[in-house]
Amino acid sequence: MSEEYPFIDGLTETTEADQHCYDELMSHAIPFSIHWENLDDSMKTFQWDSEWEKYIKHRADLFDYEGREKYLPWNLYKDLNVQWIDGYNYTQRIGNCCGHAHKNALKTSNLVNARQTGKMPREIALCIAYGIARGNGTMRMGSGLNLNPMARWSATVGNFWTADFGKYDGGNRASKWRKGSPACANALKTQSIPVYLPTASFDLCYAACAAGFGINIGSGVYPTGSVPNGEGLATPSTWKNGGHAVALIAAYTSKSGRRYVYMENSHGARYAADSLNPNRQHGCWMEEKDIARMATTKYGIWYVNLGELG
Numbered sequence: 673m674s675e676e677y678p679f680i681d682g683l684t685e686t687t688e689a690d691q692h693c694y695d696e697l698m699s700h701a702i703p704f705s706i707h708w709e710n711l712d713d714s715m716k717t718f719q720w721d722s723e724w725e726k727y728i729k730h731r732a733d734l735f736d737y738e739g740r741e742k743y744l745p746w747n748l749y750k751d752l753n754v755q756w757i758d759g760y761n762y763t764q765r766i767g768n769c770c771g772h773a774h775k776n777a778l779k780t781s782n783l784v785n786a787r788q789t790g791k792m793p794r795e796i797a798l799c800i801a802y803g804i805a806r807g808n809g810t811m812r813m814g815s816g817l818n819l820n821p822m823a824r825w826s827a828t829v830g831n832f833w834t835a836d837f838g839k840y841d842g843g844n845r846a847s848k849w850r851k852g853s854p855a856c857a858n859a860l861k862t863q864s865i866p867v868y869l870p871t872a873s874f875d876l877c878y879a880a881c882a883a884g885f886g887i888n889i890g891s892g893v894y895p896t897g898s899v900p901n902g903e904g905l906a907t908p909s910t911w912k913n914g915g916h917a918v919a920l921i922a923a924y925t926s927k928s929g930r931r932y933v934y935m936e937n938s939h940g941a942r943y944a945a946d947s948l949n950p951n952r953q954h955g956c957w958m959e960e961k962d963i964a965r966m967a968t969t970k971y972g973i974w975y976v977n978l979g980e981l982g
Contacts, residue, residue: 682767819972
C-alpha cells in the first residue's frame with residue numbers, strides 16, 4: 673500500500689456463503705405493488721419488476737418537474753437543517769467500505785423521504801450491521817465484506833442508530849452491541865429493503881438514482897480523483913484497481929442531454945469542486961462508460977438500498 677493512497681480495499685470476492693445470502697434474500701422477494709411501508713420485523717426485499725419501474729419513473733418525473741438540484745443529497749442535508757453526529761459524510765478508518773457504501777446509499781433514500789414526509793431522517797451507525805454481516809449473525813469487526821451479506825443482514829437485523837452507539841470510530845463501539853438489547857429493537861424499525869439490480873447497467877443505475885434512491889455497488893476498479901469536464905461537472909480523472917464498494921446517490925442530465933450518476937466514496941474529500949457543489953467533494957459524476965468500466969457481480973449483486981420509515 674503506497675503512501676500516496678493510504679486506504680485499505682475492503683471488498684471481498686463472492687464465496688459460496690455469500691451467494692447463499694443473495695439466494696436467501698431473493699427467496700423472500702415479492703412484487704413491489706404488494707407493500708412499501710410495511711414496518712413488521714420480517715426480512716423483505718422488492719423485485720425489480722414493472723411495478724417498481726413505474727414507481728421510480730413517476731418519482732423521477734416529479735423531481736425533474738420540481739428541479740432536480742434541490743433533491744441532490746448534500747443539498748437536502750443542508751436545506752432540511754439535518755444535524756447528524758457524524759455529519760453528512762466521513763472517511764473510513766479500516767477496510768469497511770461495504771458498510772460505508774451501504775450507509776451512503778441508505779442516506780439518499782432517507783433524505784429524500786424526509787423532504788417528502790416532513791419526518792427527519794434517522795442517523796444510522798455505520799459499523800454495527802456491517803460487523804454482524806461479517807460474522808454471519810454475530811459481531812465480527814474488521815476489514816473485508818461482500819455486498820450480499822451486507823444486504824441480507826441489514827434486511828434481517830436492521831440498521832442500527834448512531835444515537836445508540838455514538839460517533840463513528842472505525843469499529844470499537846461495535847463491542848457495545850448485545851443481541852436482544854433496546855438498540856436491536858430500534859434497528860428493526862429501520863430495516864433495509866434491498867432491490868437487486870437485474871444487471872449492473874448504467875440505465876438501471878440512472879433510473880433508481882433519478883428517483884432519489886441510492887445503490888450500493890462493488891467493483892475491482894474505482895475512481896480516486898476527478899476534474900471538471902466541459903459541462904462543469906467533476907468526472908473521473910484517476911482510477912485504482914482494488915475490491916471496493918461505493919454508493920451511487922444521485923442522477924443528473926446536463927443541458928446537452930448527457931446523463932450522469934453521482935458516485936460517493938468513503939476516502940475523504942479528494943474530488944474536485946464543480947458547478948453543482950462549490951466545495952471539495954466525496955465523489956464525482958459518472959457517465960455510462962464509467963459504470964461500464966466498473967460493472968461486475970464478482971463482489972456481490974448491486975442493490976438499491978431503501979429504508980423503512982421508522
